Amino acid sequence: MCSCFTLFIVLYLLNMPDESFGEMFTSMLSVNQAVSAERKLIDHLIIYIEHEAQRLEDIKRFFSRVTSLHDGIYNEPSDPIANPIAAFKLVKRLKSEWLNVVHSTEAEENIKVLREDYRRMESSLPKLEDLRGAAHGLMRLQDVYNLHVESLVRGHFQQISDPVDFYKLSVSDMLSGDDCFLVGKVAYDLEDYYHSVLWFEEAVRLFRGTEWSPENEGTLEDALDHLAFSHFKTGNISHALSLSRELLLHDPMNRRVHFNVEKYEKLLNENLPATSSGLTLKRPDGIYLRTRNAYEQLCQTKGSQPKHFENPSLFCDYFTNGSPALFLQPIRREIISLQPYVVLFHGFVTQAEAKNIRKYAMPGLRRSVVASGMNQATAEYRISKSAWLKESAHEVVGKLDQRITLVTGLNVQPPYAEYLQVVNYGIGGHYEPHFDHATSDSSPLYRLKTGNRVATIMIYLSPVQAGGSTAFIYANFSVPVVQNAALFWWNLHKNGQGNVDTLHAGCPVIVGNKWGMFKNKNFHKVTCTAVTNIVHPKIIILSSSTHSPLVQILFKFFSYVQHNRTYTEEWWKPLLYILYFDLYNGCQWLLFFNILQKILFCLHPKKETHKSLELF
Incomplete structure (x- = not known):
């Protein structure tokens, strides 16, 4: 039952259409929503388990009843079939009850309900693109913060150059061998063998120390196979050969691996360069390689x-x-x-x-x-x-x-x-x-x-x-x-x-x-062509964010005066004083005189007022 349910989940994710791109990994809000979605799936799974538990209890009761009969009445020294009631019940069980147990559809009905619940929620569940994006996120943290992959797998954020954790979680979670295999597989599919080697090595280490679980997507054999080829692509042929030979111990009939072993042995015998097991992996160049070192160093700096x-x-x-x-x-x-x-x-x-x-x-x-x-x-x-x-x-x-x-x-x-x-x-x-x-x-x-x-x-x-x-x-x-x-x-x-x-x-x-x-x-x-008619068609003023609130208030005040035709000589001098201190003292002389002359000429076109500009 468990393997059937797991198989469905895995096949569903693997056969998802490519055009159905999820972007859950791009926002932690979406990740939090995924937590809620999994809680709902857990609720559905609890119901499924309860129904399955009840079904198994019924089977256990049937088993207990039948075995007790064989331990009791059918084990009598006298002929057990001599009893017509016992004979009838035997015939009835074999013709009816055993048939119901063997051909029961209750298990299929239970898993069908669970699958329907899953399908109803599929739009809110992660897609294959989300799995890839989450894997890239882990590799990004590994690179930018120079984190040790082995410590990252253990749920710690320890830098390669520093034994002290970059940050300690109050509650940590560990990655499994299958988790590491999937991260490595994402890098492997992109021909990023630098990351695939590091993550497949962790997958192999963890697979070796644990038993395979039915919900796993990868196996020790898969991890060995991918790790061997990744080492080959990075030039470490001797280690690729060693891993391939180990793989043959688990899968001796694998023709492809036999072929790889022969190829690796031939390459080593030809003494090709870059075949040492002590090669240093080189990280792939990023888009911003010129600034990458400075960028990562600054990100690692605290406070x-x-x-x-x-x-x-x-x-x-x-x-x-x-x-x-x-x-x-x-x-x-x-x-x-x-x-x-x-x-x-x-x-x-x-x-x-x-x-x-x-x-x-x-x-x-x-x-x-x-x-x-x-x-x-x-x-x-x-x-x-x-x-x-x-x-x-x-x-x-x-x-x-x-x-x-x-x-x-x-x-x-x-x-x-x-x-x-x-x-x-x-x-x-x-x-x-x-x-x-x-x-x-x-x-x-x-x-x-x-x-x-x-x-x-x-x-x-x-x-x-x-x-x-x-x-x-x-x-x-x-x-x-x-x-x-x-x-x-x-x-x-x-x-x-x-x-x-x-x-x-x-x-x-x-x-x-x-x-x-x-x-x-x-x-x-705003560019010089982006102008706004603030006061009058004859007055064109640049509408720029460099104008202070005082100047903007002044423009609105002049507009009000023009509209009401109440311009007098008693109050325009204080306004000029404001404009003077805001623009003239700010060294924006050209804008100061240009705006001032146009406003005064439009609102009070007298020569005396116009000439007063020469004395200001």
Whole structure:
């Protein structure tokens, strides 16, 4: 019965259509939902076991009754068949009762019910793509954090260069030989023999020390076979030969293995190079090989970086940004770096706000995409799910927009900023080194005509026990996840050119469920052709996020005056004073005189007023 049920599960997963791609592995929320799905399967399995237990109890009772008859009445020295009642019951049992036991369909009915329950839940269960994605997640953690595979198999996160665990779990779980075989098989199918060797070796070690279970997909013979070929592909022919000979002890009639043994022996006799058993495995090159070492070193770094203690210009303070709204309740600011300018605002959101953001983002989570030429596509170097929230989604979105404006002085309303993007990372979820700003004219950002991304703010909505830091590759520092804090940096220089020092990455999450507003508010520098008629058709003013709230209020005030035709000389001088200190002292002289002259000429076209500009 058990093997029948297991066989069905395995065959179902193996024969799943390729086009049915699951993306459960890209989000820990989806993984949590899988936990709920398995609980339901457990409930169905309990019912199945109860029915099967009752069926077996009935069979045991029948067995007990029949054996007691043979031990009793049929074991009498006198002829047992002389008793007509006993003879009748014997005939009846053999003709009817034994038939019911042998040909009972109750077992088939029980397993049929379980299979139907399983099929009803199949849309919420992991797909083959999820199994592959989860395996890649383990290999990613192995690589980025330099973890020892054997310790990882035992449920520990121990680095090869450090005997102390990178992080200790309160409750750990171990991988079986079959688990290791499946991880190795994923790498093997991609011809990634570096990882397949390491994981198949663990599979062989564990299979040797345990008995095969019917729910296993792999066997010791399978692991030996795949490990031998993986060693052959990496040039370790002598070890491939040794493993193949061991495999023949378990499967002496396997012609293919006999052929491999002959081939390996011939290659060794020819004294071909790279046949030593002491070869060092070489890790395959990644997409970002040039920055890989720096990226991984930063991800492995815990806490603050040494540069934080060497630079006296870095400090912490209570920050108001000159805003009256923050005067009585300033925000805690930590200057992380000056080049690039990176700052961490502690306690930027409350627990309740973070919970609401996660709640309203959940239904809209979809696989995160990256720029691919002029289009967008999913990629292995970004494993997460994202959702976009408008201000109408919940009042907390509007509050966060206002808070971001207060601490940055930037206009975060569309079209000058993107909508709030909420991200949930998956198994080993990460985002490899990238720029937030566009580096090519073919970027979708330019196609949307929203301008390039000037700045980024990222808010951490959940704690992470290990991993998940934000690493700035060229600037050589990383920032660990700080729950409810917001990380802010400028992507562009003042001249509009991209700052290469903002190349950053989201390190893989080792332990935890990482939620963040990753790249959630991207402030756009609007091109000179993107103009808005603010006051009058004759007055064209650049609608840029660089305008302070004072200038924006001033524009609205002039618009009101023009509409009501109440312009007088008594109050325009204080307004010029505000404009003077906001733009003129900010060294934006050309914009100051251009805006001032056009506004005054339109609202009060007198020569005296126009000439007054020369005296200001």
